[in-house]
Amino acid sequence: MNLETLMTAVLFMAGTGLTLGLIIALANKFFAIEEDPRVEQTEDLLPGANCGGCGYAGCTAFAKALVAGGVEPSKCPVNSEEANSAISQLLGLELSFSEPHVAIIKCCGDNVESPEKALYNGVNDCKSAVLVAGATKSCQHGCLGLASCSRACPFNAIEINDKGIAIVHPDICVGCGKCVETCPRHLIDLVPKSANVHILCNSPEKAPLQRKACTKGCIGCRKCIKEAGDDSVHMQGFLAVLDYTKKAPMSIIDVCPVKCIQPTLGVEYVPEPKKAAPSVKTLPCHTKLGIEGTVDKAVIKKAFAQKVAAAKAESPDDKEAVADLTKAFKAANALADKFGAEKPAPAEVTNA
Amino acid sequence: MPKMFPGGVHPKDGKALSAGSEIKTAPLMDKYIVPLAMHIGAPAKLIVREGDKVLKGQVLAEANGFVSAPIHSPTSGTVISISKTSTTGEMLSVNNCIGPTGTLIPAITIESDGEDKACEPLPTIDWQNADAKTIIDRIRETGIVGMGGAAFPTSVKLSPPPEKNIDTLILNGAECEPYLTADHRLMLEEAEKIVQGAMITAKALGVEKIIIGIENNKPDAVKIMTEVAGDRAVVKSFPVMYPQGAEKQLIYACTKRRVPKGNLPMEAGCVVQNVGTMVAIYEAVVNGIPLFERITTITGSPVVEPGNWKLRVGTTLDKVLTLAKGVKKDVPVGKIILGGPMMGMAQYSLTVPIMKNASGVLLLAQNEVKQYESLPCIRCGRCVDVCPMGLMPATMSVQIEKEQFDLAENTNVMDCIECGCCSYACPSRRPLVQLYRHAKSEINAQRRKNSQK
Structure with missing residues (x-):
């Protein structure tokens, strides 16, 4: 091999490289798409979980919507307040706060309280189970524990406990609401994170039938309504329902005879000491x-x-x-x- | 004889248990729980109130829309409870009943007064000279639905759009579902009514050609039907292969026509009706009696006296079992199925009532059923071999497990007829049909959502 051949090859490759590089450089200049740099900056400030809790396809879509205007950063259920205020500063928006929400599963009748009435040997999915056999739990309205919601959760906040019932961990849940639609029995609600007491039953049945199906089902005794005093708890047929816009007192936990009113997971509830018995005059x-x-x-x-x-x-x-x-x-x-x-x-x- | 359609399976047929037993009429029960949704479509609208006295054959609830059917009282007596829902619209277990799918369905309870007094029957229609509309209206007001299993309102099936060219009426006497013998007995005992009913239906549809399709494991039925039909209808017998009685497979076997993908049989110029429906149509048009009773097979190895019974709708399963003298003491029951073993639904409650489409009550002994653990697909392809619709069950099942419903839709999951051949053939015991049902409901929900947008 002589030097001339070597030089030809080197020069040819260098020439090709330069020409192609020039084409790329020109293409970059003439075919460039102008993108608002703020979109990328905003996206960096978003959590990047692509959970869809904001109602948009993902964090990029939400960032675009934010830059386009008309949407508030607080629509993102996951983001921290600091990041939201940074986005507001970046985009020149007025900062607004919305109460963070968490999901709650309105059923506490596990397989001890509401045992299986038949053997189910099929697809491990709540929606499937409801389709073929109406599912096998004694209570026609309770949680089936086949983990449809748990699989849908992008944050792994829903656990199926050893007694076959779904539990949302409020410290992990960001309230994106993805699980709400997966429940065929419509047991999942988004509630304010600050609420510390919940009625964990969704069965509209009358007490005698409810007692047969589940020992922890709401029997509609109205004791919690009396205890709450205000309209933070109301009856919906034979089912007590909390109004989360008003704060219900935690003492309603004590009065519930079936114990379906429970504090938020992880919140310790110490019942208030009983008032001293009133004295009467010595007669x-x-x-x-x-x-x-x-x-x-x-x-x-x-x-x-x-x-x-x-x-x-x-x-x-x-x-x-x-x-x-x-x-x-x-x-x-x-x-x-x-x-x-x-x-x-x-x-x-x-x-x- | 060659196979009449691709795929298919040969399950143990068990028909000998009840095929020889004549149809017996069930005695009057003290209580009937009559569901309001015994058909595909909107549940019927109640027109009686609690405490009302009703007569046998009286309308309890009327059709609520085009695809719906009225409900008639199975006996005379008092309405002791009517369907109730909670304030939020949820079904309550009080005053309603558990349906064959295990969920609560709206129902009326009628306490029999023991007199079984019938209300005035509707006037006889001179069907040979009547026009199609009169006949179809009668079929609609007598609440006749497809009695083979799907319970689709017959009047809807008989009112195809005028541009469809229907030339053949096919009667389904295949009864390919194992264990069931209700249609078999009906063909032996009520052959004339079946043929008359078919003539009425043909008149309503304006077709000349009637084909009666029967599987050749019922040679006596083939013989009797051929004799009775004479030149009024053609009787064809087919080799035994499940699911010979499925609509599309039967049409292909009878006429060599294929129903295009995603379409109804009328695209192939056919209307398929069960033989039981024909008897109901005959009774409705000639005798003016609405549909409130049907032939149901009560069978299975644990049953003391398997047989075929004429049951009224609303008879609960516990009473049905009493009719068959209960279960044998030495044979523990493993499963109670409403319908046949391939497509029927396992029941967990004996309060489930007999509906217009209940072709059988099947009891299986504990050694006949087994709880399997479902294993991963090994791609053996047996399900592909047996699928009578030519689908790829293995591929679809994996897609559905991964919740990729759009892919499953492209793999034609919507064409599945839920016959159960794939689940029957699967060596990994995969719940295939259940997965397809799940996918179908998801895809339908998505379609509804898209059409609302």
């Missing part, structure tokens, strides 16, 4: 039993038993004394019923 019936005025039936019963024993020890044939004491005992009990709502637990009575 003749109390004096007779030798006690202060009280509404504690256990105390009344104990005093009565002591007095009767004493009377019997003194004169076993004196029936009048016992009758008097019984009269006083009944009167004191009636007073206790009238003024004291709190009834002593059965254990205390038997001990006395």
Whole structure:
């Protein structure tokens, strides 16, 4: 191989490279598409999860919509406040805040509370299960636990627990709402993140049938409505429903007899100490039993038993004394019923 | 004889259990739970109220739209409960019933008064001289639906658009579904009514040619039908192959015509009707009796006395089983299926009522059913071999598992007739038909969404 051949090859390759490079450079100049640089900057500030919670196809589409105007950064359910304010500054928008939401699954009847009524051996998908057999859970309205919502969640915020029920982890959930449509029983709602108490039942059935299907289903007793006092809880047929625009007191958790009202996952609820029993004036019936005025039936019963024993020890044939004491005992009990709502637990009575 | 269509399977047919037993009329029950949606289409609209006294054959609910059918009372008595929904429109388990698909469906409960007093029958139609509209109107008002299983309102099927050129009426007596013998017995015992009904239907459609298709595992039915039909209809017998009785397969076997993809049989110039529907049409037009009873096979190895019964709609499954003298003590029941073993639905409740399309109640013993674990597809292609529609079940099932419904739509999942041959043949025990049903419902939902936009 001589030098000339080598040079020809090198020069030819260099020439080709230069020509092609020139074509690319020209194409870049003449066929360039002008893009607003702010779109890219905005997109960098968005989370990039492409969850679709904003209603657009992905973060790029949302960024374009933001730059085009008419949309607020707070429509993105995932973004932090700092990033949102940065976007607002970049685009010269007024900063607005919207309350962050989380998904909640309105069912707490796991496979212990609402057992399977038939064996289901098919596609592990809630929608499929509902199509072929109406699904096999005793409750016709409850969570099936076949994880359709969990698979749809782009953030892995929904867990199917070991008792076969879906649970949303509120600290991971960003409220994009992708799971809402996947539930064939329409159990998933988006609720404000600040809400700390939820009614975890969606069954409109009447109490007797509800009790047969699930031991944790709402029986429509209205105790929570009484406890809440305001209209933060209302009845929808035989089902208590929370109005999340008004904050319901956490004390409604205590009054629910079926325990379907529960605090948000991870929130500790310590019931308020019971109010001291109201006292009543010491009346003749109390004096007779030798006690202060009280509404504690256990105390009344104990005093009565002591007095009767004493009377019997003194004169076993004196029936009048016992009758008097019984009269006083009944009167004191009636007073206790009238003024004291709190009834002593059965254990205390038997001990006395 | 060669095969009449590609694919197909040969399941154990089990028809000997009940084929020899004559049709018996069920005694009057004390209570009937009559669903309002015994047909494809909109549920019927209630016109009775709680506490009303009704007579046998009286209209309880009227058709709610074109694709719908009225519901008639199966006996005389009192309406003790009517369908109720919650304030948000959800179905409640009180006053409604569990349907064959396991979900709650609206229903009326009628307490029988024991007299079984019929209301005035509708006037007889001189069908030979009547026009098509009179006959079709009668079929509509008597609530006749396809009794082979799909329960599509017959009047709709008989009112094709005028530009469609229909020249053949095909009667479906194939009864390819294993275990079921209701149509078989009907052909043996009511052959004349079937042929008369077919003549009425042909008159309504304005067609001359009637073909009766029967599988040749019923030679007695073929013989009787040929004798009775004479020159009024042609009886054709086909080799035994499931699903011979599927609409498109039967049309091909009878006429060698193919129904174009995604179309109805009328594109091939055919209307297919079940033989049971023919008897119902005969009763409606000639005797003026609406549809509220049908022949149902009660069978299966655990049943003490398998047989064919004339049951009224609304008879619950527990009563149906009592008619068959219950189940044998030494054979534990594994499954109760409404319909046949291939396309029927397994039931978990004995309160499910018999509907207009209940062709059979099948009990399977525990050693006949098995709980399988579904395994991944091994691409053996057996499902492709047996698919009577020429689809690719294996490919579609994987697409659906990955929730790629658009791909499945391109692979023609919408043409699946849900016959169950692929699931029957699959060595990996994959729930194939269930996957296709899921895909179909998803695709239909998507189509509805797109058309709303």
